[in-house]
Amino acid sequence: MSFSILSTGRALPKTVLTNEELCSFVDTTDEWIRSRTGIGQRHICMEESLTDLAAEAARRAMASAGVGAGDLDLILCATISSDYITPSHAGTVQEAIGASCPAFDVSAACPGFLFALDVADGYFARGRAKRILVIAAEAMSRLMDWRDRSTCVLFGDGAGAVVLGPGEGLRSLSIRTQGRTNVLYVPAARGNLPGRAQGPESYAVMDGQEVFKFAVTAMCRGLRGSIRDAGLSEADIDWVLPHQANMRIIEFAMSKMKIPPERFLINIERLANTSAACIPILLDESREQGKLKKGDLLAMCAFGAGLTSASAVIRWEID
Numbered sequence: 001m002s003f004s005i006l007s008t009g010r011a012l013p014k015t016v017l018t019n020e021e022l023c024s025f026v027d028t029t030d031e032w033i034r035s036r037t038g039i040g041q042r043h044i045c046m047e048e049s050l051t052d053l054a055a056e057a058a059r060r061a062m063a064s065a066g067v068g069a070g071d072l073d074l075i076l077c078a079t080i081s082s083d084y085i086t087p088s089h090a091g092t093v094q095e096a097i098g099a100s101c102p103a104f105d106v107s108a109a110c111p112g113f114l115f116a117l118d119v120a121d122g123y124f125a126r127g128r129a130k131r132i133l134v135i136a137a138e139a140m141s142r143l144m145d146w147r148d149r150s151t152c153v154l155f156g157d158g159a160g161a162v163v164l165g166p167g168e169g170l171r172s173l174s175i176r177t178q179g180r181t182n183v184l185y186v187p188a189a190r191g192n193l194p195g196r197a198q199g200p201e202s203y204a205v206m207d208g209q210e211v212f213k214f215a216v217t218a219m220c221r222g223l224r225g226s227i228r229d230a231g232l233s234e235a236d237i238d239w240v241l242p243h244q245a246n247m248r249i250i251e252f253a254m255s256k257m258k259i260p261p262e263r264f265l266i267n268i269e270r271l272a273n274t275s276a277a278c279i280p281i282l283l284d285e286s287r288e289q290g291k292l293k294k295g296d297l298l299a300m301c302a303f304g305a306g307l308t309s310a311s312a313v314i315r316w317e318i319d
């Protein structure tokens with residue numbers, strides 16, 4: 001027995017930062033960002049904590065499933081940008097929503113949501129849970145060096161959540177890590193012990209072209225592998241939910257896969273790359289727009305720092 005998705009939810013910060021607004025303090029242009037990435041704007045946490053966002057997404061998903069805080073057996077949060085190093089983001093969300101079940105984080109960068117689903121799968125397989133809340137929430141704007149124009153224009157903030165219950169919705173899921181630190185990393189805080197060299201400032205450092213090369217391969221291999229593992233062919237897939245890192249990466253996947261481009265769900269123009277939150281936000285938006293029908297087969301794929309990648313096929317079980 002594995003799981004089915006019972007409900008979804010999302011939350012975005014109020015502040016929208018358009019490319020034009022970004023140009024007032026970053027040496028870039030709307031034309032460069034749109035043509036190289038497909039991004040037009042992003043939401044940025046100015047007033048909200050990440051816990052605020054994640055708890056809002058969680059409450060929406062729980063209300064939609066008719067699940068109360070006391071019904072939850074486990075809370076998993078995928079994030080690399082939480083409010084605290086410790087306690088975990090899952091812990092601060094647990095407090096905010098008034099739950100009391102075990103709660104912990106999964107750190108796997110952009111594919112973190114799919115890594116968290118893999119952890120959840122194990123709990124269902126062992127009969128350890130009936131209701132699991134999985135949240136992916138990121139305030140990537142906090143990790144940016146806003147003087148680094150090749151990185152800061154790419155990301156946005158947001159949160160998505162799902163409530164899972166026992167079921168047969170999960171058809172295949174695979175996670176991968178290829179230890180390559182120098183391609184994309186954020187140095188950790190070091191404390192202030194007198195006499196010890198202080199660490200670098202804690203900003204994301206990225207070799208964009210290396211990530212790009214990794215991403216295009218990871219995206220196609222991941223999707224194909226998960227579709228095959230599910231015993232399906234590309235023609236069976238109703239919707240693809242690709243990681244929203246760069247429209248050119250998505251277009252590359254569209255050109256290589258035997259799945260019509262209109263079946264790829266996309267919101268990168270409005271939201272940019274919200275890291276682990278991309279896929280659950282996309283799920284909730286697509287559900288709200290009435291695109292997802294019960295029985296639809298969804299193929300998902302994401303890649304990120306690590307280098308990590310993950311892919312899954314899930315049958316949509318919600319009416």
Ligand code: ACO
Nearest residue numbers: 028029032109110149150153208209211212245246304305
């Ligand atoms: N505005 C204007 N010019 C810019 C900007 C900008 N924002 N950023 C870079 N440039 C310039 C560069 O300085 C360079 O100028 P030069 O030729 O005079 O030196 C020129 O544009 C070309 O730069 P490239 O790096 O070659 O641009 P590229 O086409 O490779 O696009 C990008 C860069 C968008 C970063 C691309 O490589 C990319 O999307 N990579 C993948 C990144 C990604 O997906 N990251 C998320 C990983 S997920 C996670 O876990 C967080």
